[in-house]
Amino acid sequence: MNVQASPDRAEDRPLLYLNGVSVSFDGFRAINNLSLYLERGEMRAIIGPNGAGKTTMMDIITGKTRPDSGEVFFDGTIDLTQHDEPAIATFGIGRKFQKPTVFESHTVEDNLLMALQGSRGVLGQLFYRLNRDDAAKISEILETTRLSARRSDLAANLSHGQKQWLEIGMLLAQNPKLLLVDEPVAGMTDAETEETARLLKEIAQDHSVIVVEHDMHFVRELGVKVSCLHEGSVLSEGSLDHVSKDPRVIEVYLGR
Numbered sequence: 001m002n003v004q005a006s007p008d009r010a011e012d013r014p015l016l017y018l019n020g021v022s023v024s025f026d027g028f029r030a031i032n033n034l035s036l037y038l039e040r041g042e043m044r045a046i047i048g049p050n051g052a053g054k055t056t057m058m059d060i061i062t063g064k065t066r067p068d069s070g071e072v073f074f075d076g077t078i079d080l081t082q083h084d085e086p087a088i089a090t091f092g093i094g095r096k097f098q099k100p101t102v103f104e105s106h107t108v109e110d111n112l113l114m115a116l117q118g119s120r121g122v123l124g125q126l127f128y129r130l131n132r133d134d135a136a137k138i139s140e141i142l143e144t145t146r147l148s149a150r151r152s153d154l155a156a157n158l159s160h161g162q163k164q165w166l167e168i169g170m171l172l173a174q175n176p177k178l179l180l181v182d183e184p185v186a187g188m189t190d191a192e193t194e195e196t197a198r199l200l201k202e203i204a205q206d207h208s209v210i211v212v213e214h215d216m217h218f219v220r221e222l223g224v225k226v227s228c229l230h231e232g233s234v235l236s237e238g239s240l241d242h243v244s245k246d247p248r249v250i251e252v253y254l255g256r
């Protein structure tokens with residue numbers, strides 16, 4: 001019996017539990033006996049060379065790809081392999097893809113409002129009135145994402161980095177327990193990259209977060225546990241110092 005998989009109380013189990021997960025595409029094993037556990041309240045950085053399986057792992061967590069074998073549990077008892085993408089989003093898993101997909105012709109505030117309404121379903125949207133709680137939530141998100149001063153500006157006029165922050169804000173509006181963030185700092189200026197590390201650390205105070213990123217300076221700023229994937233499984237795990245000294249990581253990734 002796997003002790004980590006079955007402690008007595010659901011709330012004592014890891015928030016996310018992947019055990020022995022594999023998936024093949026046309027005979028190629030993109031994910032190969034992958035095991036990874038994320039504690040409640042933890043932020044984890046995922047690194048690894050191109051093709052290591054990082055995106056496929058995210059696809060499995062969000063229900064976009066169904067694994068051939070292995071266990072994927074969320075919040076102790078939810079078997080993610082038994083649910084599709086829309087259902088998994090309602091369980092509190094939010095994903096941000098690499099390219100920002102904000103609504104450019106709407107204001108920053110309206111983008112957040114739409115995200116807030118979107119999480120309520122059709123009926124909720126039909127009878128929607130901005131109440132005091134929602135207004136406070138939007139102000140809080142604007143502050144977290146450094147966008148308070150841009151509230152009434154069109155999203156189209158934001159910098160690339162600010163668009164990424166707005167999209168993170170749109171995720172926050174949906175109240176996720178777990179945020180999956182794919183290469184947030186690609187294309188950002190150095191100042192934006194550093195601000196993004198601070199921003200994610202603030203968010204991680206009351207959310208669990210998985211960040212996939214190639215920018216090692218940024219990963220160092222995050223200061224969290226790192227998992228290096230290679231050929232579909234975890235090659236090395238621990239602090240960035242530990243992982244970046246691992247000869248296998250140097251050989252397949254950092255030394256390149």
Ligand SMILES: Nc1ncnc2c1ncn2[C@@H]1O[C@H](COP(=O)(O)OP(=O)(O)OP(=O)(O)O)[C@@H](O)[C@H]1O
Pocket residue numbers: 025026029030048049050051052053054055056057
């Ligand atoms: N739908 C698919 N069909 C066929 N092969 C796929 C599919 N999705 C992923 N792969 C293959 O699986 C492997 C893992 O890909 P994945 O995109 O998960 O890697 P990654 O670590 O995210 O890489 P990158 O850093 O380049 O984004 C790659 O060899 C990829 O070509």
